[in-house]
Amino acid sequence: xxxxxxxxxxxxxxxxxxxxxxxxxxxxxxxxxxxxxxxxxxxxxxxxxxxxxxxxxxxxxxxxxxxxxxxxxxxxxxxxxxxxxxxxxxxxxxxxxxxxxxxxxxxxxxxxxxxxxxxxxxxxxxxxxxxxxxxxxxxxxxxxxxxxxxxxxxxxxxxxxxxxxxxxxxxxxxxxxxxxxxxxxxxxxxxxxxxxxxxxxxxxxxxxxxxxxxxxxxxxxxxxxxxxxxxxxxxxxxxxxxxxxxxxxxxxxxxxxxxxxxxxxxxxxxxxxxxxxxxxxxxxxxxxxxxxxxxxxxxxxxxxxxxxxxxxxxxxxxxxxxxxxxxxxxxxxxxxxxxxxxxxxxxxxxxxxxxxxxxxxxxxxxxxxxxxxxxxxxxxxxxxxxxxxxxxxxxxxxxxxxxxxxxxxxxxxxxxxxxxxxxxxxxxxxxxxxxxxxxxxxxxxxxxxxxxxxxxxxxxxxxxxxxxxxxxxxxxxxx
Amino acid sequence: xxxxxxxxxxxxxxxxxxxxxxxxxxxxxxxxxxxxxxxxxxxxxxxxxxxxxxxxxxxxxxxxxxxxxxxxxxxxxxxxxxxxxxxxxxxxxxxxxxxxxxxxxxxxxxxxxxxxxxxxxxxxxxxxxxxxxxxxxxxxxxxxxxxxxxxxxxxxxxxxxxxxxxxxxxxxxxxxxxxxxxxxxxxxxxxxxxxxxxxxxxxxxxxxxxxxxxxxxxxxxxxxxx
Amino acid sequence: xxxxxxxxxxxxxxxxxxxxxxxxxxxxxxxxxxxxxxxxxxxxxxxxxxxxxxxxxxxxxxxxxxxxxxxxxxxxxxxxxxxxxxxxxxxxxxxxxxxxxxxxxxxxxxxxxxxxxxxxxxxxxxxxxxxxxxxxxxxxxxxxxxxxxxxxxxxxxxxxxxxxxxxxxxxxxxxxxxxxxxxxxxxxxxxxxxxxxxxxxxxxxxxxxxxxxxxxxxxxxxxxxxxxxxxxxxxxxxxxxxxxxxxxxxxxxxxx
Numbered sequence: 009x010x011x012x013x014x015x016x017x018x019x020x021x022x023x024x025x026x027x028x029x030x031x032x033x034x035x036x037x038x039x040x041x042x043x044x045x046x047x048x049x050x051x052x053x054x055x056x057x058x059x060x061x062x063x064x065x066x067x068x069x070x071x072x073x074x075x076x077x078x079x080x081x082x083x084x085x086x087x088x089x090x091x092x093x094x095x096x097x098x099x100x101x102x103x104x105x106x107x108x109x110x111x112x113x114x115x116x117x118x119x120x121x122x123x124x125x126x127x128x129x130x131x132x133x134x135x136x137x138x139x140x141x142x143x144x145x146x147x148x149x150x151x152x153x154x155x156x157x158x159x160x161x162x163x164x165x166x167x168x169x170x171x172x173x174x175x176x177x178x179x180x181x182x183x184x185x186x187x188x189x190x191x192x193x194x195x196x197x198x199x200x201x202x203x204x205x206x207x208x209x210x211x212x213x214x215x216x217x218x219x220x221x222x223x224x225x226x227x228x229x230x231x232x233x234x235x236x237x238x239x240x241x242x243x244x245x246x247x248x249x250x251x252x253x254x255x256x257x258x259x260x261x262x263x264x265x266x267x268x269x270x271x272x273x274x275x276x277x278x279x280x281x282x283x284x285x286x287x288x289x290x291x292x293x294x295x296x297x298x299x300x301x302x303x304x305x306x307x308x309x310x311x312x313x314x315x316x317x318x319x320x321x322x323x324x325x326x327x328x329x330x331x332x333x334x335x336x337x338x339x340x341x342x343x344x345x346x347x348x349x350x351x352x353x354x355x356x357x358x359x360x361x362x363x364x365x366x367x368x369x370x371x372x373x374x375x376x377x378x379x380x381x382x383x384x385x386x387x388x389x390x391x392x393x394x395x396x397x398x399x400x401x402x403x404x405x406x407x408x409x410x411x412x413x414x415x416x417x418x419x420x421x422x423x424x425x426x427x428x429x430x431x432x433x434x435x436x437x438x439x440x441x442x443x444x445x446x447x448x449x450x451x452x453x454x455x456x457x458x459x460x461x462x463x464x465x466x467x468x469x470x471x472x473x474x475x476x477x478x479x480x481x482x483x484x485x486x487x
Numbered sequence: 488x489x490x491x492x493x494x495x496x497x498x499x500x501x502x503x504x505x506x507x508x509x510x511x512x513x514x515x516x517x518x519x520x521x522x523x524x525x526x527x528x529x530x531x532x533x534x535x536x537x538x539x540x541x542x543x544x545x546x547x548x549x550x551x552x553x554x555x556x557x558x559x560x561x562x563x564x565x566x567x568x569x570x571x572x573x574x575x576x577x578x579x580x581x582x583x584x585x586x587x588x589x590x591x592x593x594x595x596x597x598x599x600x601x602x603x604x605x606x607x608x609x610x611x612x613x614x615x616x617x618x619x620x621x622x623x624x625x626x627x628x629x630x631x632x633x634x635x636x637x638x639x640x641x642x643x644x645x646x647x648x649x650x651x652x653x654x655x656x657x658x659x660x661x662x663x664x665x666x667x668x669x670x671x672x673x674x675x676x677x678x679x680x681x682x683x684x685x686x687x688x689x690x691x692x693x694x695x696x697x698x699x700x701x702x703x704x705x706x707x708x709x710x711x712x713x
Numbered sequence: 714x715x716x717x718x719x720x721x722x723x724x725x726x727x728x729x730x731x732x733x734x735x736x737x738x739x740x741x742x743x744x745x746x747x748x749x750x751x752x753x754x755x756x757x758x759x760x761x762x763x764x765x766x767x768x769x770x771x772x773x774x775x776x777x778x779x780x781x782x783x784x785x786x787x788x789x790x791x792x793x794x795x796x797x798x799x800x801x802x803x804x805x806x807x808x809x810x811x812x813x814x815x816x817x818x819x820x821x822x823x824x825x826x827x828x829x830x831x832x833x834x835x836x837x838x839x840x841x842x843x844x845x846x847x848x849x850x851x852x853x854x855x856x857x858x859x860x861x862x863x864x865x866x867x868x869x870x871x872x873x874x875x876x877x878x879x880x881x882x883x884x885x886x887x888x889x890x891x892x893x894x895x896x897x898x899x900x901x902x903x904x905x906x907x908x909x910x911x912x913x914x915x916x917x918x919x920x921x922x923x924x925x926x927x928x929x930x931x932x933x934x935x936x937x938x939x940x941x942x943x944x945x946x947x948x949x950x951x952x953x954x955x956x957x958x959x960x961x962x963x964x965x966x967x968x969x
Contacts, residue, residue: 021911030915039694050527057525060517067516070509073502086678094494101492144700145691163691171692189692193700200701204644205606221669221676231643231687231702237679238639239606249498256665257519263661264526264626271690274527274543275626275661278643278702279682287678291578291600291638297678303498311505332898336915370909372902372916373776375869389817395778403779411774411782418737418768418786425768428741451907455914457948459742459941466735466744470763476755 013366019341043272065320075219082222086284096126112208119143120213142232157339160325210236214247220255229277250319269324269382305358327377349377368394432461536624543627547685560589578637615645625660634677732797736807746961791827805867843876856886860929864936894923901942917946
């Protein structure tokens with residue numbers, strides 16, 4: 009078992025043991041579900057909108073070279089400085105370079121999963137810069153020294169009282185006087201407010217990039233994305249190269265879908281569409297706008313035409329909310345930037361199949377993710393594809409042998425039937441051991457009873473079965 | 488001018504190599520006409536659009552006031568009295584300027600962001616007045632740009648954002664808002680185009696909605712009817 | 714929300730020769746489900762056939778990612794069901810293997826056509842009765858409070874949602890109570906249940922709590938594997954003196 013796999017099993021088992029925590033998470037998810045349903049019903053045709061959304065993202069990806077070139081021409085014409093990074097290290101280096109050039113001290117950051125992916129905040133903090141996460145949820149997990157629990161709702165695992173204690177301890181005595189969400193939000197507002205004015209640099213992520221116009225789009229509810237990109241004199245945006253959409257009409261389709269799938273809202277509060285640094289004649293805005301476009305494994309996924317649709321992902325987090333695995337192990341157990349079904353599909357591509365093959369395996373393949381995905385990524389089937397690829401590239405010798413033997417047996421009905429009978433006999437023989445440490449079926453019996461094996465199999469019954477003539481039933485009816 | 492270590496050429500090569508196989512099963516890429524059949528519906532009449540905008544405003548906690556050309560200044564004056572505004576910011580020479588005057592906060596002493604400003608002073612203002620590019624009925628949104636509506640910070644830094652719009656600016660949906668951007672600004676896009684949909688909000692603590700997380704705690708939209 | 718697959722106009726004559734597909738674990742552990750299917754179909758006047766030599770559909774190897782090992786057992790079924798007019802499966806999951814996964818498993822192999830051909834002739838039991846035969850009332854009587862669990866493969870691969878419910882609603886005396894988590898996975902998932910035993914257990918716990926909250930006497934499903942998980946969890950963990958029993962849909966429909 010790889011190290012991440014062992015860590016995953018341990019973390020997941022521990023979380024499963026915390027019944028109250030799981031109940032709290034379920035309750036929170038129930039609220040999402042109700043709003044989400046109302047959100048979908050507002051559409052004239054949500055299902056067809058999913059098809060259209062998938063087509064728009066698919067168009068951008070299948071002709072990505074052209075759309076990206078168009079995008080660049082337009083956004084660079086307005087003075088944007090674009091940098092392409094093959095991997096996380098290159099992207100980090102570039103950000104650090106810009107920060108040094110400007111002799112920055114304080115950096116305000118609005119929520120960015122790509123930033124998480126490249127460990128941006130940690131890197132900058134390690135170098136001694138003050139990095140303030142401005143999204144409330146991100147701010148909370150930053151103060152706790154944690155990673156986001158969910159890509160859209162980073163602090164959804166915390167109760168108000170835990171946040172109150174955190175604020176009182178980390179912000180100071182003026183904060184955390186009440187555990188009311190309203191009061192806690194105002195604590196954070198006050199703590200962060202000055203930083204917008206002091207910061208030399210604002211960092212954001214990117215939700216969409218529009219090829220037609222050469223603009224990026226950042227969606228936030230709190231307005232932190234607006235403030236982080238308005239006041240500091242330098243704005244750095246980090247985006248994965250899959251964020252392209254062909255045109256503004258596609259944006260008009262995708263924005264409400266992102267909001268609906270992400271939170272059940274009809275539209276995120278602030279939709280910020282940026283095409284460059286401050287232009288001539290404008291009142292304010294950053295003097296410099298840097299855009300970093302990240303590969304970090306994405307072109308490899310693009311090359312996999314079977315799983316290319318995983319790059320359609322708009323990071324709404326719906327598949328995570330709907331996933332019964334996530335509901336029971338929480339977001340931190342995965343040990344990845346992207347948790348839940350989308351994480352289990354893409355992490356093996358981004359970080360290595362051999363080490364991360366346990367993620368696609370740790371699924372019951374129920375398909376709730378695929379059903380909910382607003383851009384119709386074939387998520388649960390890609391989990392199967394990842395399993396197939398892992399088995400081909402890094403076969404587990406024992407498992408392969410066992411399955412081959414099973415297949416051999418399945419080709420011999422008489423033997424297969426005999427094996428079934430012996431298996432049932434063995435179950436009876438082992439019954440005193442069931443549930444104990446010596447139990448060969450412990451993975452099952454630890455928490456579940458085994459069915460009582462019947463004396464007669466179906467095929468044995470069939471041999472004795474005389475078909476009831478349909479007329480017999482008619483006779484019965486006449487009696 | 489590209490920075491050293493820029494991987495642009497490498498990444499373009501990788502992309503071209505990766506998409507040599509195009510997918511056969513992709514549905515057709517749609518257009519505005521198609522999307523309009525799928526997205527939430529908007530009825531055509533101006534009255535219906537205004538009603539829809541009002542419905543969204545109620546849900547979003549946006550204060551929406553529709554007033555006659557002769558009344559809107561009085562609405563602002565009573566709002567100013569109720570809110571106790573002492574300082575304001577605005578932009579330019581249009582409706583935003585008229586609004587601050589109507590609020591009893593003369594343009595001569597208020598902050599005009601188009602004339603260069605100190606962000607500290609803007610932060611201390613009680614209210615920011617702007618006009619807008621459009622209102623979007625489908626979503627209850629205000630469409631603003633950094634060129635026409637006083638820059639980037641005016642509409643998001645003060646705790647109360649007041650928007651003055653005219654009835655003719657009420658577009659039906661997001662697609663129409665995008666078309667407007669394209670037609671009005673396509674040749675030279677402003678650096679920022681933004682949709683504000685309700686006041687600032689968060690649900691990050693136990694999914695309970697709290698207004699005024701970072702941006703304005705209050706958003707007021709005054710629509711001047713023709 | 715799952716939408717039912719489109720109901721096709723009846724393509725079958727009044728009397729159909731139905732070839733049963735009895736997955737291996739049903740054969741050995743839940744024969745009563747298969748027996749009940751035979752009873753229901755014969756009562757409706759159809760001819761039931763059980764082609765000899767059925768073993769496993771290959772899904773364990775397929776799900777584990779060992780597709781090369783999955784193909785030999787899976788391809789055996791093409792021959793076994795070569796002449797079948799309608800293949801009806803006792804399990805939504807194994808039905809999905811034949812109907813949905815086989816075409817992908819055999820794409821580009823010499824069995825491609827056979828896989829597609831069989832896929833077009835396979836139905837899960839309730840889907841076959843309602844969508845193909847147009848039967849909603851099988852004349853059963855079962856005076857009990859029942860809740861229905863949607864097996865994920867049946868629900869999301871085969872789009873079976875209303876079919877079993879329509880059948881249950883027409884059973885005399887039966888009271889159908891929906892559980893809040895009807896569409897949530899029970900946590901079985903084949904070897905997942907053992908490889909990730911703790912997660913699987915937690916999923917079963919959530920599922921069962923939801924089923925228990927309905928006060929149902931029976932938890933019914935069209936998938937015996939889900940019922941093994943649900944029944945297994947209840948058997949070990951239920952705190953109530955008379956926990957609900959699990960029962961295959963066909964068994965309910967076979968009662969009189």
